[in-house]
Amino acid sequence: MSQPFDARADLADSPDIGARVRPRDAATLILTRTRAGQAEVLMGRRAPGHVFMASKWVFPGGRVERGDYTAPFATDLSPDELALLEREMPERRARALALAAVRETHEETGVIVGRPAPARSLAGPWRNFLSTGHQADLAALRYIARAITPPGRPRRFDARFFLADADTMDLPARTDHGDELERVAWIALDDLKDLALPAITRFVVGEVRERLTGRDPGRPFIRQLYGQHKIDRL
Numbered sequence: 471m472s473q474p475f476d477a478r479a480d481l482a483d484s485p486d487i488g489a490r491v492r493p494r495d496a497a498t499l500i501l502t503r504t505r506a507g508q509a510e511v512l513m514g515r516r517a518p519g520h521v522f523m524a525s526k527w528v529f530p531g532g533r534v535e536r537g538d539y540t541a542p543f544a545t546d547l548s549p550d551e552l553a554l555l556e557r558e559m560p561e562r563r564a565r566a567l568a569l570a571a572v573r574e575t576h577e578e579t580g581v582i583v584g585r586p587a588p589a590r591s592l593a594g595p596w597r598n599f600l601s602t603g604h605q606a607d608l609a610a611l612r613y614i615a616r617a618i619t620p621p622g623r624p625r626r627f628d629a630r631f632f633l634a635d636a637d638t639m640d641l642p643a644r645t646d647h648g649d650e651l652e653r654v655a656w657i658a659l660d661d662l663k664d665l666a667l668p669a670i671t672r673f674v675v676g677e678v679r680e681r682l683t684g685r686d687p688g689r690p691f692i693r694q695l696y697g698q699h700k701i702d703r704l
Contacts, residue, residue, distance in 0.1 A: 475669065475670075475673045475692055475699060475701055486620070486621075487622060487623070487624060488622050489623060491623065491624070491625065491626045493618050493619055493626040493628040494626065494627055494628065495533065495534040495563070495567060495570075495627075495628055496531060496533045496534060496570070496627035496628065496629040496630075497531055497532075497534065497567040497568065497570040497574065497631075498629055498631045499529065499530055499572065499574070499583065499632050499633075499634060500614075500631060500632065500634070500674070501581065501583070501634055501635075501636045502635055502678065503635070503636040503637050504637060508658045508659070508660065509658070509659045509682050510656040510658050510659065511529070511657060511675075512529070512530065512575075512579060512581065512636070512654070512656055513527050513528065513529055513654070513655065513657050514527070514528060514529075514530060514651030514652075514653060514655075515527050515528075515652055516528055516651060517651070517652045526666050526667060526668050527657075527665045527666060527667050527671070528667075528668060528671055529671065530574055530577075530578040530579050530581075530651075531570075531571060531574050531578075531629065531631075532570065532574040532577075532578070533570070533627065534566050535594070536594075537594040537595045537596050538566040538567075538570045538573065538596075539562060539565075541569050541600075541606065542590070542605050543569060543605050543606040543607075544584060544585035544587055544604070544605035544606060544608075545585065545607050545608055545609035545610075546608050546609065547564070547565065547568055547609065547611060548609055551611065551612060551613050552565075554613050554689065554704075555567070555568075555613055555630075557704070558616075558704075565608070567630050568606075568611050568632060569606055569608070571630075571632045572584070572599075572606040572611075573595060573596060573599055573606075576598070577599075578651050578654070579651070579654045580654075582599070582604050583607055583611075583634060583639065584599070584602075584604030584606050584607050585605060586603060586604060587600075587603060587604055587605040588603065589601055589603040607639070610635070610638065610639060611632040611634050612632060612634065612681075613630060613631075613632055613689060614631050614632065614633045614674075614677055614678070614681060614689055615630070615631040615677055615689055615690050615691075615692070616629065616689065616690070616691045616692070617631070617670050617674075617690075617692040617693070618692070620693075620694035621694065631674055631677075633681060659675065659678070659682075662675055673692070687703065688703035688704060690702070690703055690704075691703075
């Protein structure tokens, strides 16, 4: 079963400072693989100087950029996944979220979730990804969760979480890190209990476990209403 969301720990991750910030669209990609019979996930540790979730281990991801609406892709989201997202938003926005998840994963870890394509020179946030000779492989992504950062936090995101099986992809063995992450590593799911994880990340890890065992409990939507955390299953 998925573990309960820890609202008290969530407040400790990023205290309410009374900020008036509207949530921005963001996307996260959870890559899994199996090694020596153990499920592993790709994660990075945020640098200690950040005002948002400093020194925490997180999945790669970030906010949607304008270029995510027009970036080329090798494969589209599956009809089923696109239909799930279209319950919440227009198709164009849904695809931009998936593309943002792929782009941010490359920026933060060096991993390319894509298929070979002629290298392209393009200004903007997709320049580095497309220069590798790949385009995004969106067909590999499954939509598994949504969370909105509560009011009052210094950063707020309306984040969608995607899951993908790295064992089905031709991924480079090397991982890297950018300015936001000071370390990137594949970590066994059973070892995550000993790491400093944000409350939302720990909750989503439970959702990943469910899906890796073949269960689909529905997509949780975590948000705060009238000062209380609320979780609905979509």
